[in-house]
Amino acid sequence: MGIIAWILIGLLAGLIAKALMPGKDPGGIIITTLIGIAGGLLGGWLGKVLFGVDSIDGFFDLxxxxxxVVGSVILLALYRLATGGRHAHRHT
Structure with a gap:
């Protein structure tokens, strides 16, 4: 798959992960996309290591x-653990 396909999968997988795990996260759409792309790679690697399947076959493969999505949910949970206590609150 090309880089555009990975970005599109990353964006959609990141959005699905955020829909499955609602809440406020710092970072916006860029962080969501990066978590999705990294989640896709993580999910593909875990599928290969744990189950012996090539889970990143093509754009239209389930x-x-x-x-x-599974990789994105895992990374979103880790991201929230890492940034959970660092939300900036400004008092005026």
Whole structure:
């Protein structure tokens, strides 16, 4: 798959992960996309290591999307753990 396909999968997988795990997160759409792209890679790697399947076959394969969303949910949870206590609150 090309870089445009990875960005599109990342954006959508990141949005799906945020829909499955609602809440306020710092970073906006850029962080959501990066978490989605990294989540797709993580999900594909975990699928290969744990189950011996090539889960990043192509853009329209269900396994690609499942791997991307599962990986994105994992990374979003880790991101929230890492940034949870650092929300900036300004008092005026």
């Amino acid at each position: 396994s690609t999307w499942i791997a991307a």
